[in-house]
Amino acid sequence: MDTDPAAKPQPYGCLYCATAASFRGETARMPKTCPTKTHLAVVHDPAPYLEPDRHAMMVAADSTPFTEERVLRNRVEELVVFAKARGIEKIGIAFCVSLIKEAQQLGKLLKREGIEAELVCCRVGAIDYSEIDLPKANPDKFAAICNPVAQAKMLNEAKVDLVAQVGLCIGHDLILQEECDAPVTTLVVKDRALDHHPVRALRPTPSATPTETPC
Ligand code: SF4
Numbered sequence: 534m535d536t537d538p539a540a541k542p543q544p545y546g547c548l549y550c551a552t553a554a555s556f557r558g559e560t561a562r563m564p565k566t567c568p569t570k571t572h573l574a575v576v577h578d579p580a581p582y583l584e585p586d587r588h589a590m591m592v593a594a595d596s597t598p599f600t601e602e603r604v605l606r607n608r609v610e611e612l613v614v615f616a617k618a619r620g621i622e623k624i625g626i627a628f629c630v631s632l633i634k635e636a637q638q639l640g641k642l643l644k645r646e647g648i649e650a651e652l653v654c655c656r657v658g659a660i661d662y663s664e665i666d667l668p669k670a671n672p673d674k675f676a677a678i679c680n681p682v683a684q685a686k687m688l689n690e691a692k693v694d695l696v697a698q699v700g701l702c703i704g705h706d707l708i709l710q711e712e713c714d715a716p717v718t719t720l721v722v723k724d725r726a727l728d729h730h731p732v733r734a735l736r737p738t739p740s741a742t743p744t745e746t747p748c
Pocket residue numbers: 545546547548550551552553554555556563564566567568569
């Protein structure tokens with residue numbers, strides 16, 4: 534490991550790794566630029582996960598993917614199971630107006646599961662583009678901006694325990710995270726071209742077999 538602080542950081546091996554050998558702890562198959570080899574003291578450190586609340590978070594995360602019968606849960610089911618495991622009583626849903634029906638469906642589903650849900654739409658406040666000096670396709674027509682600051686403020690006021698963001702634009706999602714008091718998880722990633730499945734852009738063909746490690 535390079536200990537000279539002035540030295541230029543070397544790229545980590547993950548970009549071109551063909552083995553993903555850290556997954557199985559197979560040191561011999563790790564590339565020589567693998568961070569597990571080059572930065573062992575940093576990356577092989579279990580201590581952060583032994584702090585009680587962090588450990589409880591890890592236990593909850595670990596228990597969400599499968600049912601007791603080892604059937605995979607979808608992400609919405611995981612959100613419910615995770616929230617219950619963490620004692621979360623109220624979830625805020627910051628949603629894109631284009632997904633209002635899905636967000637409302639989520640809110641009703643959470644309520645059926647005994648979890649309070651508070652929804653706030655991205656166009657809340659009805660602020661016109663012109664009020665923040667953004668150009669409009671039709672300057673004479675009203676067009677509401679996305680308003681993640683207000684979404685966060687409303688969810689802060691509602692004292693939600695967790696925020697699930699549903700389809701916010703890239704950038705607006707970052708503002709939401711900056712402004713929310715509660716932690717923010719992403720349930721739906723906006724991808725207008727790919728029906729909110731950006732992973733499809735990362736595979737050779739839309740129907741290609743997933744390549745991710747089955748953790
Ligand atoms: S083994 Fe894993 S951590 Fe190491 S370089 Fe390959 S992908 Fe990265």
